[in-house]
Amino acid sequence: MSSIIRLWADETGESHFEDVELAFEQVDDFFQNTPPVLFSSFESATQYGFERVPLGWQGDWHPAPQRVLAIFLSGEGEIEASDGEVRPIRPGTILLAEDTTGRGHRNRVTGSSEVFMVLVVLPDLEPSA
Secondary structure: OEEEEEEEEOOOOOEEEEEEEEOOEEEOOOOOOOOOEEEOOOOOOOEEEEEEEOOOOEEEEEOOOOOEEEEEEEOOEEEEEOOOOEEEEOOOOEEEEEOOOOOOEEEEEOOOOOEEEEEEEOOOOOOOO
16 A cells, blocks of 8 residues: 655644545556556646755744655655644645645755655645535
């Protein structure tokens, strides 16, 4: 099973981490003349870009400016939720940042090189009825 890290804000604005397991379904005929592959559900995205964060960079408390999926490709760092939990960031880490309200989080580069990542901007969640 594969998982991603979700960073979200509760109703008081406190941010928290949650490990989210991805569910996969076998698709037998996605590619012609190939063995089956596994897919998770597909979600909507609005745009994507790349970010380079320099060696020694430190960000103070801030909420995510919008829902974003961050896929870390190189470098190392850490991110701290406002509840005090700290998570390491390494190549291969996938972070779903949804703490768009409240105090947010802070992060810093801890390794010996810059952090390089792909950012995928996600649409706002529809309010639940």
